[in-house]
Amino acid sequence: MTESQRTRRAIVLLSGGLDSATVLAIARAEGFDCLALSFAYGQRHQVELAAARYVAKAFSVVEHRTLDIDLTAFGGSALTDSRIDVPEVPQQGIPVTYVPARNTIFLSLALGWAEVKEVFDIFIGVNAVDYSGYPDCRAEFIRAFETMANLATRAGVEGKPVRIHTPLIDLSKADIIRRGVAAGIDYSHTVSCYQPDPQGGACGRCDSCRVRRQGFLDAGLDDPTRYQG
Amino acid sequence: MTESQRTRRAIVLLSGGLDSATVLAIARAEGFDCLALSFAYGQRHQVELAAARYVAKAFSVVEHRTLDIDLTAFGGSALTDSRIDVPEVPQQGIPVTYVPARNTIFLSLALGWAEVKEVFDIFIGVNAVDYSGYPDCRAEFIRAFETMANLATRAGVEGKPVRIHTPLIDLSKADIIRRGVAAGIDYSHTVSCYQPDPQGGACGRCDSCRVRRQGFLDAGLDDPTRYQG
Numbered sequence A, B: 001m002t003e004s005q006r007t008r009r010a011i012v013l014l015s016g017g018l019d020s021a022t023v024l025a026i027a028r029a030e031g032f033d034c035l036a037l038s039f040a041y042g043q044r045h046q047v048e049l050a051a052a053r054y055v056a057k058a059f060s061v062v063e064h065r066t067l068d069i070d071l072t073a074f075g076g077s078a079l080t081d082s083r084i085d086v087p088e089v090p091q092q093g094i095p096v097t098y099v100p101a102r103n104t105i106f107l108s109l110a111l112g113w114a115e116v117k118e119v120f121d122i123f124i125g126v127n128a129v130d131y132s133g134y135p136d137c138r139a140e141f142i143r144a145f146e147t148m149a150n151l152a153t154r155a156g157v158e159g160k161p162v163r164i165h166t167p168l169i170d171l172s173k174a175d176i177i178r179r180g181v182a183a184g185i186d187y188s189h190t191v192s193c194y195q196p197d198p199q200g201g202a203c204g205r206c207d208s209c210r211v212r213r214q215g216f217l218d219a220g221l222d223d224p225t226r227y228q229g
Helices: A019-029 A047-058 A101-116 A139-152 A173-182 A206-219 B016-030 B047-058 B102-118 B141-151 B174-183 B206-219
Strands: A010-015 A032-038 A063-068 A121-123 A163-165 B011-012 B033-040 B063-068 B121-123 B163-165
Touching: A010 A019, A019 A032, A019 A047, A019 A121, A019 A173, A019 B063, A032 A047, A032 A101, A047 A063, A101 A121, A101 A139, A101 B102, A101 B141, A139 A163, A139 B102, A139 B141, A173 A206, A173 B047, B011 B016, B011 B102, B016 B033, B016 B047, B016 B121, B016 B174, B033 B102, B047 B063, B063 B141, B102 B121, B102 B141, B174 B206
Parallel strands: A010 A032, A010 A121, A032 A063, A121 A163, B011 B033, B011 B121, B033 B063, B121 B163
Antiparallel strands: none
């Protein structure tokens, strides 16, 4: 690792789920000092935010900020509208758990913070393999966001381009879990379930739980997830 | 006006300033039913939000939503950090009133609401002439945002592209004012000042006040702005 890498800072979008925790571990392993950004956006699974705080501390982030942004004002997703049930059987097409423009909104806010902090690297845990139904998890979206970001900001104008890092984008869930375990993550402290109980116990039935459980199976590793009941 | 135009809906970003009020009037004149979106983002000039409500009502919007998003958590601008003074002499380069990534953040939230509402037209009052120091007011930024938006959302995936309308982008302030007056806007109810008093009285000294005052002069129209003291 070079000295310049050692002192680079990055903003990491940290939800408290399995993927973003792994991204934080990877960014640390790449030598970045990390600033974590979480959102209280009205999600059903607010226990995620406690998980985010745990993970941020475990990986010694420089700063962890949680921004309030009430996406329930818009609704339109099972995650932000309590009248829409979280499905417990696999869905065709874009699932109802898709939160409209969520990654665009989160990356835009990260971009604003990055500009204030003079940080030029942003990490996000999008993954195109297990969640191919979400349009904003695809590589072409990320590249278009990066192009836009460099026209939107002082950084781009002044010739210090912002880079969006997506270390998980082409990994299977099993590969993500293997990387994270190797980096020392205790996944029992992360919450992936779309409808956890207040203590973070997972339902085991929603799409996110199914993908996570299968990931541990495929990785040949014990699943430390705390399930409900 | 065709029947299909008559029934089209658009989201209009409405700050309560002169430009966005004019954009709303233009969108209405183009036959759109308008949904207005404002932000309480911690701006110094919160009296803008009262102006936004007045203008929204005057132009019969279908719905007006004000979203709370606390950009003071990031700071970095004279508009969102009370420790940074609003300058009263013209600045070189990107001014300190620039709010990092503000238009990216606002357009991203508009995109989320548009997706929930199944609206495919978004209007924003960016202007490249009078505020050339703001990177996110340029046409190339808007086109890059549009490209990104159509990869980010269900709309793009399903072949109903989102369009970002910027009717003011190449107009001088005088031309904007002429268009607005012709469309029936009473600009005395709009607030452009970066540091208005609680009743919306303008300081007359900040950059925004200077550009606005010159616009009325250049347009050869009486300036209805209420100044302080």
